[in-house]
Amino acid sequence: MDALTSAQLGALRRGMEPYVVFNEAEWIVFIQHISVHNFKKKQLFAEAGKVCNHVGFVLKGSVRYYHIKDGADITNYFSFENDYVSSYTSFLTGEPALNYIEALEPSQIIVITKKNMELMLNNPMLAYRMERFGRLIAEHYLICYEDRVSSFITQTPEERYLKLLETGREVLQRMPQHYIANFLGITPVSLSRIRKRILTEK
Amino acid sequence: MDALTSAQLGALRRGMEPYVVFNEAEWIVFIQHISVHNFKKKQLFAEAGKVCNHVGFVLKGSVRYYHIKDGADITNYFSFENDYVSSYTSFLTGEPALNYIEALEPSQIIVITKKNMELMLNNPMLAYRMERFGRLIAEHYLICYEDRVSSFITQTPEERYLKLLETGREVLQRMPQHYIANFLGITPVSLSRIRKRILTEK
């Protein structure tokens, strides 16, 4: 856990700006309640069975959400740079998380603990801003998930794969294909066939 | 648009209680900013291409979310009694909605307009509560969508159908099957086959 650099703080502030704008005095108090952590590849950000008591903002790197079902590791979701990251339902409800979150590559993530979030919610100087910030995070996930549900209803697995590639994240080239297959809701074998189909269609 | 009965107000207050608790003075001001509307079957609550300037809470009845793609009507989602209802992304962003919302049956819905929401957000007496209320609605949709994404990844269409039936909503018996098929992400023909399979397996 290190102090944040001004570049990191700038990224966070820009990420929040569309929704929450702090004045200077508020910002100074806010940044006293956050920290930045460096995650090694495969290091866990959150763990199934444990309450997720923190929420993050990916400055650099990427993470993978997954759960274990019948002994198999199933990838649910990814967060890339400038995304929020959390087992947010667990963070909100205080129930144990259902999924793990791990770094896909060495990552820098700004972390706000629930305790610090609550301190800010109870600090009259920040309470109103923090309610708004909480709403922002929920809305961020909301819009992502809405898109995702819609993609399952209106697109084929092949279309979903091509759409994912269009984001141009190079980490997609490096991560195991079965993570992507899970994310798309298909088997790794099926993804391999889709990839071949795309190549030969070109 | 009618005044709300005390039973209706009680339902709303109970729906909000897990997250937002008003004191009596706050509640009196709050209820001056809301209204209840009766929707006929097929009457629109929100319309694609228009900004959704309101958010609702279903007291009685049910609604269907759908959009038109290549001339075809595709059902995305449902809200039943004691659910929130809105093209919430449009409500939040002020962008035109991408989907329609219509009543599946005669329905009573508590409506809060964006204007009244903003009046409350700017009223120091309610601002803090309203930030929290906004968060509540976002979180409601968040948890629903999270569940839904997870169901697409880990369940077969047949399992999703059986899970939907388990909710025991009788309106599921009465609405057209192709609404349900869309919602499950399959074709009406495929749903018909699944239904037959289930019957013969018994």
Added chain:
DNA sequence: ACGTTTTCTTATCTTTTGTTAACGTTTTGG
């Protein structure tokens, strides 16, 4: 550096789904 594990592809076979069309039934609107 080397043996193990993971990953990706390919093949085969089965199951499921999509597509289109037909047909009888039900619902709907004028």
Added chain:
DNA sequence: CCAAAACGTTAACAAAAGATAAGAAAACGT
């Protein structure tokens, strides 16, 4: 009340996906 539209099921065929297994290549840990 009647004609038109919408609906649900079924059939037939094509396309896609799941399951399983096998083999080669790459990544990993020690």
